[in-house]
Amino acid sequence: MSTRKEEFRQTIESNGLIDTLTRILTSLYEEPERPEKPLEFLMQELGAKSHEKLTKENKDLQQKVKALKKEIKNLKSKISKCGGNEEDSDEKENEKENEKEKKENEKEESENENEEEKENEEEN
Structure with missing residues (x-):
């Protein structure tokens, strides 16, 4: 040898x-x-995780991130109500966050569609 x-x-x-x-x-x-x-x-x-498990875990984590972002938004609005004068800057920040969240949702939907297309192609 x-x-x-x-x-x-x-x-x-x-x-x-x-x-x-x-x-x-x-x-x-x-x-x-x-x-x-x-x-x-x-x-x-x-011990490798399957693609399906990783995809499900990813979706679960994305939902958790969304929920936490909403919680942050709600807490910020409560803070701004207590603060009084900071409402204008908080409203602008909330608008920016809403736009960012909307873009992220659109991107996520597009990625999910692409992923589903790939899975369908693999199955065929």
């Missing part, structure tokens, strides 16, 4: 890759029914 191949073998062995792959392939072999998508099975066994 060449020196390069031996170094490679030692590297993957010392980092536990051989043991991990052996364990995963053994679990695949021991499955009562073969998975439709073996690659996804391997990724799942390695």
Whole structure:
């Protein structure tokens, strides 16, 4: 065996890759029914999150950000009501925030549409 191949073998062995792959392939072999998508099975066994899970997590976090932005907006309006003289600057700031939020929503909708198109293309 060449020196390069031996170094490679030692590297993957010392980092536990051989043991991990052996364990995963053994679990695949021991499955009562073969998975439709073996690659996804391997990724799942390695602890990788699927695209669908990441997409759902992303959407959940985006909704949380929206809710927090609304809460900030409401708190700022309450502060401006208590402060009195600061209403004009707060109103302008609220308008800017509303415009920014509207642009972000439009961008998010566009990204979601593009993502759905890609998923549909992958399925076909």
